[in-house]
Amino acid sequence: MEYSVKSGNPEKQRTACIVLGVFEPRKLTATAEQFDKIADGFISNILRRGDLEGKLGQVLLLHHVPNALSDRVLLVGCGKERELGDTQYQSIISKAITTLNETGSMEAVCFLTELNVKGRDSQWKVKQAVQASEESLYSFNQLKTKSEPERRPLRKLIFNVPTRRELSEGEEAIKQGEAVARGVGLAKDLANLPGNICTPTYLAEQAIKLAEDNQKVTTSVLDEAELKEMGMGAFISVSQGSDEPGKLITIEYKGADADVKPIVLVGKGITFDTGGISLKPGAAMDEMKFDMGGSAAVLGTTQAVIEMDLPINLVTVVAAAENMPSAKASRPGDIVTSLSGQTIEILNTDAEGRLVLCDALTYVEKFDPDVVIDVATLTGAIIVALGHKTSGLMSNHNPLAHDLLNAGELAADKAWRLPIWEEYQEQLDSNFADMANLGTAGAGSITAACFLARYTRKYQWAHLDVAGTAWKKGKAKGGTGRPVPLLTQYIISRAANS
Ligand code: BES
Ligand code: MN
Ligand code: ZN
Numbered sequence: 001m002e003y004s005v006k007s008g009n010p011e012k013q014r015t016a017c018i019v020l021g022v023f024e025p026r027k028l029t030a031t032a033e034q035f036d037k038i039a040d041g042f043i044s045n046i047l048r049r050g051d052l053e054g055k056l057g058q059v060l061l062l063h064h065v066p067n068a069l070s071d072r073v074l075l076v077g078c079g080k081e082r083e084l085g086d087t088q089y090q091s092i093i094s095k096a097i098t099t100l101n102e103t104g105s106m107e108a109v110c111f112l113t114e115l116n117v118k119g120r121d122s123q124w125k126v127k128q129a130v131q132a133s134e135e136s137l138y139s140f141n142q143l144k145t146k147s148e149p150e151r152r153p154l155r156k157l158i159f160n161v162p163t164r165r166e167l168s169e170g171e172e173a174i175k176q177g178e179a180v181a182r183g184v185g186l187a188k189d190l191a192n193l194p195g196n197i198c199t200p201t202y203l204a205e206q207a208i209k210l211a212e213d214n215q216k217v218t219t220s221v222l223d224e225a226e227l228k229e230m231g232m233g234a235f236i237s238v239s240q241g242s243d244e245p246g247k248l249i250t251i252e253y254k255g256a257d258a259d260v261k262p263i264v265l266v267g268k269g270i271t272f273d274t275g276g277i278s279l280k281p282g283a284a285m286d287e288m289k290f291d292m293g294g295s296a297a298v299l300g301t302t303q304a305v306i307e308m309d310l311p312i313n314l315v316t317v318v319a320a321a322e323n324m325p326s327a328k329a330s331r332p333g334d335i336v337t338s339l340s341g342q343t344i345e346i347l348n349t350d351a352e353g354r355l356v357l358c359d360a361l362t363y364v365e366k367f368d369p370d371v372v373i374d375v376a377t378l379t380g381a382i383i384v385a386l387g388h389k390t391s392g393l394m395s396n397h398n399p400l401a402h403d404l405l406n407a408g409e410l411a412a413d414k415a416w417r418l419p420i421w422e423e424y425q426e427q428l429d430s431n432f433a434d435m436a437n438l439g440t441a442g443a444g445s446i447t448a449a450c451f452l453a454r455y456t457r458k459y460q461w462a463h464l465d466v467a468g469t470a471w472k473k474g475k476a477k478g479g480t481g482r483p484v485p486l487l488t489q490y491i492i493s494r495a496a497n498s
Pocket of ligand 2: 352353
């Protein structure tokens with residue numbers, strides 16, 4: 001899709017369709033009202049007859065509107081004016097886009113970006129409109145042999161801003177929105193691909209692709225023999241049960257001077273989580289193909305950062321392995337030595353994420369990081385705590401935690417902080433090793449993060465548990481691309497303040 005911004009009057013748009021908002025009950029938005037006057041009250045007449053109440057998500061497509069230069073006018077219900085917040089705005093845009101796409105308008109000028117959304121400026125509304133549009137047009141068809149081509153799909157979308165002064169900001173918003181949306185798209189694709197295709201090797205190939213034709217980006221991949229040699233006993237203890245070779249993938253992006261400390265992203269990349277010898281129950285086990293959702297998100301974010309050519313240094317590390325039961329798999333009770341030298345008693349082989357992550361988190365010390373942020377579908381417990389709306393955030397550094405919470409708020413990709421106070425640490429005590437990989441009952445997400453905290457003492461660190469947010473269940477089952485918007489926003493803000 002081609003996006004652009006302009007500033008003009010609705011009646012002057014020579015296009016296939018213009019899109020206008022109507023609040024509940026039957027109240028025209030300012031732009032719609034202005035247009036209605038020129039159309040001799042055509043729209044207000046129709047509303048009076050009861051064709052559109054203005055409820056959130058209602059639509060009405062009109063043809064032959066008097067004095068309009070556009071072929072059609074699409075009215076979109078915006079709900080109650082006072083209740084218009086982020087989520088309402090997103091659903092208004094997405095309803096408009098799907099309707100345009102299904103009703104043969106190949107081009108449209110959209111005035112919904114002029115709606116008043118609580119606390120949001122034009123730039124935010126344009127950026128979110130691009131992301132919401134891409135969100136509603138996304139489909140994963142690459143593994144279906146029969147796909148129906150759209151008859152006359154929407155190709156060109158023009159967002160209107162109130163004044164010409166907002167045009168250059170609007171253009172910047174489109175660039176950012178497209179980069180984030182493509183990052184989200186990559187993350188969704190990777191999460192949706194099954195475990196037999198999206199293997200650790202496949203993830204490595206994707207990372208190598210990101211470095212192609214770009215002087216600023218280099219990718220390197222360590223194989224199991226090298227990881228063993230280095231002493232990554234925790235990582236290997238997971239990967240050894242699988243015939244798919246595990247990989248530690250590193251992408252370095254140099255957008256700033258060499259002496260600027262990098263932001264480091266680490267992703268959990270379990271390409272399939274059976275639970276290992278502590279085998280998971282069968283129900284919905286297919287969904288464990290998305291246990292590399294953290295990796296998908298850091299790869300998507302990296303792609304967006306490269307596309308925006310941001311003036312920061314970024315290191316992205318993906319800990320990619322498959323968690324399988326086999327004769328070579330770790331047993332409950334096995335004790336392994338991590339790269340940090342600390343020993344771990346594996347009480348449950350299904351708590352594998354922290355095992356691959358702890359070695360990756362020790363490994364990244366060598367980059368002398370400014371901050372390290374790991375992203376992982378780490379615990380089912382985070383779904384109990386926060387459901388599927390909010391990612392869990394845990395951190396050893398208050399300013400970093402606040403920056404990430406703010407980025408999530410700004411990107412409409414929210415996180416909420418949980419504590420990792422010292423008093424939880426005793427839940428990881430082991431009689432036989434330095435620590436167990438499993439906490440005693442209660443606070444499962446916190447004890448998982450407390451485990452990781454033992455490997456991140458040398459730098460400022462935050463952990464995002466996205467087990468609830470990286471994947472959607474139900475009819476629209478699939479990857480969400482979260483938290484690419486949050487992470488990208490954090491890095492954009494960092495770049496702006498550098
Ligand atoms: N990948 C799972 C966590 C998960 C659960 C992600 C549901 C997405 C949806 C993780 O490896 C796991 O199995 N965690 C265990 C930890 C437990 C054994 C301490 C869990 O949450 O049950
Ligand atoms: Mn598991
Ligand atoms: Zn897992």
